[in-house]
Amino acid sequence: MIRYAFNKMLLTFKHRYNYDVGYQQDILKADLGAFLKFMGLQTMSAHSGELPVGPLFAARIRAIIWDDCGPCTQLVVNMALEAKLEPGLVRALIDRDMPNLPADIALVVRFTEQVLAHNPEADDLREHIRALWGDKGLIALGFAISSYRVYPALKYALGYGKACSRIQVNESFLTPNRESALVEGVKGV
Structure with a gap:
């Protein structure tokens, strides 16, 4: 039952x-x-603390793109749109269009990628995160970054991994630029 x-x-x-x-x-x-x-895990990945929706989905989208560029990314994009994140902002997150991101969201993108790259530069960014949203915000970002990576890994382990695909944001289609995140994240950008 x-x-x-x-x-x-x-x-x-x-x-x-x-x-x-x-x-x-x-x-x-x-x-x-x-x-x-x-x-x-679902409960952990749904945790948002008191974090605003923009920074929360910035971490979720950039973390999922780090490991996936297919159905898992589309799911997170759909959830971001459902949470009323502006489509233009979602597109900028997918494209990693840093000049078109608000400062707090660009900070989260950089922090997420530094954490995923195990780059010590994340330490300085962490203090900025704490200054903006406190320990609760930092924990919410930590949960988003770590838990959203589990889904693609689990799917690939079980044989459900899919090749990269275009991501739909309302009427437009984008191909996530994973290479930029992987290479630039390691370089400390």
Whole structure:
């Protein structure tokens, strides 16, 4: 009965976001205990603390693009749009168009990429993050950066990884520039 209820929840999510939940259904079918642990990850990744929606989705989008440029990224973009993030801002995050990002969001993009690159320059940026949003904001960003990377890794491990695809933001289509994030993030930009 519990599997039925969880599967119904997954199907609702699938239809809401036009997202393939097959890997989650496979986990549910094979190992209920593992699925319950996966749900804990869902709780962690949904945490926003008191962080404004722009910086929160900046971390989520840039973290997911670091490891994925397909359906997972599209899902996060759809969630950002649903949360009323301006489409132009979402496009700028996907393109990593730093000059067109507000200062606080550009800070989060740089911080996210420095953290993902394990670059010590993240230390200075962390203090700016704390000054803006305190420890609660820093924790929310930490949860976003770390948890959003799990989904593509898990999907690829289970055989559900997809090749890069164009990301739709309302009526426009973009190809995430992962190379820029990977190379520039390592260089400390």
